Amino acid sequence: SQKMAKSSFEYVKKFEVDDSLLPNTWIVVRLDGKCFHKFSEEHNFSKPNDLRALRLMNYAAFTVLREFNDVLLAFGQSDEYSFVFKKPTTLYKRRAAKLLTTINSKFSSSYVFYWKKFFGEEPLKYPPTFDGRVVLYPSDENLIDYMKWRQADVHINNLYNTTFWTLVLQGNLTPAQAEKRLCGTVSADKNEILFQEFKINYNSEPEICKRGTLLIRKSIFNKNLDKNSNIIVDTHDDMLKDRFWKEHSSLLLNRSKETLMYDGPVTDI
Template sequence: MAKSKFEYVREFESEETLLPNCWIVVRIDGKAFHKFSAKHNFAKPNDLRAISLMNKAATCVMQDYKDIVMAYGQSDEYSFVLRKSCTLHNRRKSKIMTYISSLFTSSYVYHWHSYFKDQKLKYPPSFDGRIVLYPTDQNLKDYLSWRQADCHINNLYNTTFWNLVLTGGLTPAEAEKRLCGTLSSDKNEILFSEFGINYNNELEVYKKGTILLRKRLKRPNSDKHKIVILPLHIDLIKEEFWEENSELLQMET
């Protein structure tokens, strides 16, 4: 086919290719969920419908992209880990990043009503996407540990903050002032002595976030297996997690 005289503009397109032999982490995060959660009456500090919908959207992404070995989610964010040797879209950065964030977003909207029932979706949410490469297994473990530690720190703060406001009758400004400079132990103590809450008994999904893993399950009455995507709310900071799921770091073929 003859080329048009306009074809030369293609030369302006550039494509970033992701370094080989590195773990690829795609992290998506909701845009202005401070406002989105308020407009949609999310429960404070944690809304189980919102968390389940995030997990559903992430599961949809993992079902479509088999190169994702695991995912980790908390609050309005999800991190997807693609195996080091993955050749998806020839490791073209923008393809991988935009496909994953748009599939996550469309799945979130598509499944909204299954989780929020009578709460109408008032406007279309969006999620940003970024890609970070981690060259060593330790870097990857530390990345995921960072996100899970962030979940715990924020959840302890938010749980104490909202108890001070909703049960304790403080204004948000007063609660913020009260918590300024406090340590974890202080927040645990406020929860226990003022509200009778033992933080250790809060739901694991709130304290740990959600890890999505692929697990091989045996079909009943058959030799056949099926692969399912399993949500777990457990500690991934301790080495024990990586020992019990040692296949994660070995999925390199």
């Protein structure tokens, strides 16, 4: 019979490998746009920071958090986004491929689906690709250092890119000349070039560009409904400061979310 035939093929299922991730560890999924240097040029991203693109990334990540309650928080910058799962999550039995592909798929399709919402008349010329990886962090300290590492990366890149593009767009240097000018410079030198030659105070640049975006869940008291509502908020706080982790000490705990009176943007990030 058909059924017997099917069961004789079924042994192939055993070829699948068990990729369930170690329990009681932090699961981080990081996605990154493929060849976004090129993608950003072909879609006329403004340099060094296209805010439409950053907001679209944030919105795509927001759709991930909205759908997957097991994602605790997310951090994004440039063409990348990191998703941190709640430590005791059992989503998809912690199977690595399931977690990674589902998050990547939701993110990538949202990026395309909501393109027009952020880019308006600028057409999407071809379907973008995102790569992804899963990393496990055993301790809170490791996870915090991971978050600090990604945010330090924003700072280094953004200071370089801001200075580079200011030299090109306002200083009329060619990209090659700007690159040469910045070769071997440290942060202080770049701040100095911006301030002395272009009267730009780097500290006044938008927080979203300097620090990236942290999406976290919060609970707010809704007066009209007389109940608490769970929301996802975008913040640009400095995670490199230990003060941040003190003030957000409940962030990594799987207890109830911080309840607060919040007057910032809610879902429309």
